[in-house]
Amino acid sequence: MSRNVPDWPPVDVEPVPVHPKAPQAGTKLGPHYSECFGCGDEVPTGLRLQSTMGDEHTVHSQFTVTAAHQGAPGLAHGGLLAAAFDEALGATVGYQLRKPAVTGRLETDFLRPVPVGSTLFIVGKLDGMAGRKVYVSANGHLDAEDGPIALRARALFVIVAVEHFTTHGDKDAIAKLSASSQKRPDLNP
Numbered sequence: 781m782s783r784n785v786p787d788w789p790p791v792d793v794e795p796v797p798v799h800p801k802a803p804q805a806g807t808k809l810g811p812h813y814s815e816c817f818g819c820g821d822e823v824p825t826g827l828r829l830q831s832t833m834g835d836e837h838t839v840h841s842q843f844t845v846t847a848a849h850q851g852a853p854g855l856a857h858g859g860l861l862a863a864a865f866d867e868a869l870g871a872t873v874g875y876q877l878r879k880p881a882v883t884g885r886l887e888t889d890f891l892r893p894v895p896v897g898s899t900l901f902i903v904g905k906l907d908g909m910a911g912r913k914v915y916v917s918a919n920g921h922l923d924a925e926d927g928p929i930a931l932r933a934r935a936l937f938v939i940v941a942v943e944h945f946t947t948h949g950d951k952d953a954i955a956k957l958s959a960s961s962q963k964r965p966d967l968n969p
């Protein structure tokens with residue numbers, strides 16, 4: 781079946797300036813925040829994405845679908861799959877720019893059903909930047925790095941000041957994150 785996919789990126793962009801201290805290819809990235817629904821290891825019902833730096837400005841993430849992620853019986857819920865891509869795309873932006881950025885827009889094409897027990901191999905890549913706008917996209921391969929593509933996603937992340945989080949978020953949790961990230965050079969600018 782053919783699908784009309786809009787031009788991407790939708791505006792003229794510059795190459796994204798990857799931070800000189802961005803993690804090397806092959807580096808396992810670990811949770812950026814232990815209570816993150818997408819990657820945290822303190823969230824029993826979370827998605828627990830595991831990400832690794834790839835070559836050529838990519839980040840590779842794996843998400844294993846459990847019974848807790850069902851929509852239809854035995855199949856992953858589409859909203860949770862979109863959440864997994866939000867996390868994978870956010871990691872692609874965050875670890876390479878090492879600047880805070882939030883999702884402004886996220887669009888997802890669901891191409892194949894994703895059964896419980898399967899693993900999505902998500903490859904996110906930076907597509908360009910225009911001012912504070914960072915364009916990023918990802919493919920999700922079913923059950924292997926070279927498996928069939930089950931989902932595609934494109935997103936706009938917007939670079940924000942740290943005040944975005946201190947103004948709108950939980951100050952105690954931010955303090956906890958700050959303290960723990962002192963031990964994680966990959967999380968510091």
Ligand SMILES: CCCCCCCCCCCC(=O)SCCNC(=O)CCNC(=O)[C@H](O)C(C)(C)COP(=O)(O)OP(=O)(O)OC[C@H]1O[C@@H](n2cnc3c(N)ncnc32)[C@H](O)[C@@H]1OP(=O)(O)O
Nearest residue numbers: 812866867870871874875882883884885911913938966967
């Ligand atoms: C090492 C660490 C690892 C870190 C790893 C991290 C992984 C975390 C992954 C999870 C990420 C999330 O879920 S983040 C949580 C979900 N997202 C949010 O809560 C964001 C809520 N939205 C907002 O706070 C705001 O709307 C912002 C910040 C996105 C934008 O507000 P702003 O700062 O006032 O800027 P604004 O001027 O409106 O927008 C800036 C530019 O972006 C454009 N723009 C903004 N939104 C859109 C949009 N939906 N569609 C098109 N374009 C848009 C504007 O037109 C403008 O273009 P121009 O005029 O410049 O051309």
